[in-house]
Amino acid sequence: MLNNFPVLYPDELFYSAIARYRQANAIDSKLGVERDIYGIERHHKVGKSVYFPQKLETFIERLPFYGNLSVDELIWEHTMFPFYTAFMTDDKTNEIFEAMSYGNRMSIENMVGIPMSKIKTPQFLRYCPCCYEEDLNKLGESYWRRLPQVPGALYCPIHKVLYKDSAIDITKENLDYICADDDVCNEETANDEEVVEYKELDERYVRNVQWLMQNRIRLPPNYISSFYIDRLREAELTSYVGNIKMTEFLEAFQGHYSANYLELMQSAVSIDERNSWTKLFIRNTSKNRSPLRHLLMLQFLKVQLAKLFEMEPVIGKRPKKKSNRVPIYSSEERKQQWLVLLTEHPNANRKELRKINNGLFAWLRIHEREWFDEVTPKGCKRRRD
Template structure:
């Protein structure tokens, strides 16, 4: 059981609070940390969608008043990514986070199949970081800064910055928002004023979604709402049939192309099934909350207005009974003739040849259609056999280059660990494959223990103080190295390093 829990700041990711707890406890082992927090030592961990929150709540100190619902709705990314899902599906994902499901929730909210991807590195605002350090003596990871499409900090209006901390790994380590990965340097803003203006409105709508204070809508209600608004703007007929080309053209006039690129929502006008054309159709395609907000902003509707408006008309269908031009047998003969004259073609190709006929038979005579229409499946090409010895040699070279880059990097040292080596290369956990024998052996050999890393940071801090012409004193070295000023064991280690004259450990 946890003996204490640090204060969880407003809009702080639960991951961030747990990372600060891990640092306060001085835990090095990830397995021991998970056992302390969840009661389990081996499990999936997620930055955006943590699971087994009921177990975590039961492990909190008895005096803690934090509830599971508070953790889910105020300290994870669930409110944003489920905002346009049905209540039933949202409740299902909520339940998986509370009880745990043993599989990645990210795939359930559209990370894998969607074209709009989350940022793969945690992000922060330099000014928020500076203010946090002045007020709290530490900083933290904010949820809003991780929302896709949020380019600026809403409080300070400066560009958000990416770190080296990965955000989408299944077995994520716990990184604090400290000086190892963050700084207070504000980047130059080169975006046009129109981009800033559009993104400010987007951020306000995203903030409303993160509040979770609204009633969910079913997909058909959402599409009906869009049809109503398009009808009001003259982009749909009175019956609700959308003038798609006019809609797309006006959308592209409203949003600059470079802004759509930043928002991962380029519209390919030469593509018949681009995302915008499909977006306002009642189909089961995955829709990102980001693109919902883009469409709403184009329609001049805020997210709050959208969710508070519950009535929608949508398309008005007219029922017309048409007398069939041909009888069933004639249609069957015509379809069999198409099959006979085009041997070897698959169903999609046959459909292109007899479009109207195919549609009618498929709808009204489905069993017969399935019986007579051939299925032609192309055999999948076999994946080439991997030369693991060659792959091992290539990965070993990359790992050596990564270690050299980490050790020679300017600024505060970064600990040489399997995770930092992977991040430097830009790969995920497949680098741990048992068949990469030499690469794994090298990584094990160069991995720094905590004492060696501390000594390297101490030496760096001493060199920095000497370079700046400052007196080298124990407490100054502690502060420059980022250890704080109250750790007596580290103070003894600094004295020992100073006594041996910067010799290697």
């Protein structure tokens, strides 16, 4: 039985509560803590991950007042799970939830695609020095929160000061359970001179991260890509069928975010880069895509997150229109066809006429340019004879 396990604070990582349990009970060895948390036979190979603990059912069953804390609450409110699964399907989210509840051979980091991702997670546990000071005054102790651990989150949304690295290197093998205390944190705020110009962007980003962490809706596969294509089409950054006009898109994207900010967000793009992440990001639906990049994209498209998750009908890619292929006709026959088309569409301008029969339009423009220009309206509105 696991007595006096502390009550978790808002946004506290489960790892942090274990560290406080250890300190309060003066348990020397890490092994001893794990034996308490997971039971004697399960102290090895359990999820020791700071972000994604496993075997949480085992832990909950060991609590004396089993029922006060649920696995559901633990996973959704005290791990990085809601952020990293936010753009995954229901099935995948459930699969990861199960793996965290009952244990899994593979690390959850692997399941959510962190090792393969271009977005690296912070090396150290991070914290806000003002939250830290306030905690000490109000609670007599501080704790590790989830929000500062989110990649790309720069400022504490409450105190508007930079998050800082603690001395806890979470990439270390055999990481111990260590509290957020004087040994590894302090109250000094960091100088934000170099990043202060991104404060506003960061505020929006962090607000969206918080929204994702509270939202439990998951989107169907392919929906997100179609949603992006629709928004890009509205911004005239795709063709009618939904092919992205890559150069225009990249120019607009770089116009919205400065190169330095994108660098800071581990998401630099370049116009020349044929395989830049943005291109693959919109086209590739099967790959895990970082929530950070989804947020960058949605913010660029000026989409409110709630709007995306409302799941209104989307169009996405349209099937290619059957081209009106011109059979082998003589020049005269083609001219005749064109004249008929002009009579049938007396008010159509050149662009519209092209849409009606692109093949004929193109052929005549190449082979009968002079005649074509003479009979075809040029401006927006057709001359009426």
